[in-house]
Amino acid sequence: AQSVTQPDIHITVSEGASLELRCNYSYGATPYLFWYVQSPGQGLQLLLKYFSGDTLVQGIKGFEAEFKRSQSSFNLRKPSVHWSDAAEYFCAPGGANNLFFGTGTRLTVIP
Amino acid sequence: EAGVAQSPRYKIIEKRQSVAFWCNPISGHATLYWYQQILGQGPKLLIQFQNNGVVDDSQLPKDRFSAERLKGVDSTLKIQPAKLEDSAVYLCASSLVAGGSTDTQYFGPGTRLTVL
Numbered sequence: 001a002q003s004v005t006q007p008d009i010h011i012t013v014s015e016g017a018s019l020e021l022r023c024n025y026s027y028g029a030t031p032y033l034f035w036y037v038q039s040p041g042q043g044l045q046l047l048l049k050y051f052s053g054d055t056l057v058q059g060i061k062g063f064e065a066e067f068k069r070s071q072s073s074f075n076l077r078k079p080s081v082h083w084s085d086a087a088e089y090f091c092a093p094g095g096a097n098n099l100f101f102g103t104g105t106r107l108t109v110i111p
Numbered sequence: 112e113a114g115v116a117q118s119p120r121y122k123i124i125e126k127r128q129s130v131a132f133w134c135n136p137i138s139g140h141a142t143l144y145w146y147q148q149i150l151g152q153g154p155k156l157l158i159q160f161q162n163n164g165v166v167d168d169s170q171l172p173k174d175r176f177s178a179e180r181l182k183g184v185d186s187t188l189k190i191q192p193a194k195l196e197d198s199a200v201y202l203c204a205s206s207l208v209a210g211g212s213t214d215t216q217y218f219g220p221g222t223r224l225t226v227l
Contacts, residue, residue, distance in 0.1 A: 043219050092153070098156045098167060099154075
């Protein structure tokens with residue numbers, strides 16, 4: 001059965017600090033992997049995606065994620081967080097037709 | 112390029128009433144999705160259309176939910192009758208090619224439904 005785990009419900013970081021959001025998945029085969037961000041009152045926006053090839057993928061807004069097959073993980077990172085990064089982040093493995101979203105990690109950024 | 116449009120943005124109804132949500136996808140996008148996002152959870156796919164045909168509706172509670180996509184463009188999601196547990200944000204998304212997770216899904220702002 002498909003499942004995705006985002007173990008951190010809520011993370012608080014200081015502006016300028018580094019960030020890592022964790023994502024572990026269970027899937028029948030190596031899925032396509034996505035990270036989406038949801039700001040208050042706005043729709044989901046794609047940050048980055050992994051299909052194949054280089055396991056380190058770059059996304060928008062300075063985010064990157066690394067696919068580790070042995071750990072079934074696809075963690076999201078950013079070296080220096082900005083106040084505007086405060087939002088909800090969703091990891092989503094995907095199959096042939098649809099995405100399977102995790103429960104999300106809410107990021108708070110303090111000055 | 113205009114994004115995915117949804118209306119209304121907010122809706123409050125009593126249980127057992129009916130409600131309908133409307134979605135206009137990005138022009139030219141073949142695939143349209145409806146998701147339900149309950150507070151504190153990730154979005155869950157309700158139904159996926161490819162042009163005006165249904166690809167996947169396995170998670171749609173068909174006893175009360177219905178959806179259609181007329182002429183392969185706009186779509187309407189209806190709930191009749193609504194229950195308290197239907198309180199959620201209903202998200203519409205569209206993608207360019209005819210299905211497939213490799214294609215990027217673009218999301219609308221959602222409709223927040225409160226059932227009292």
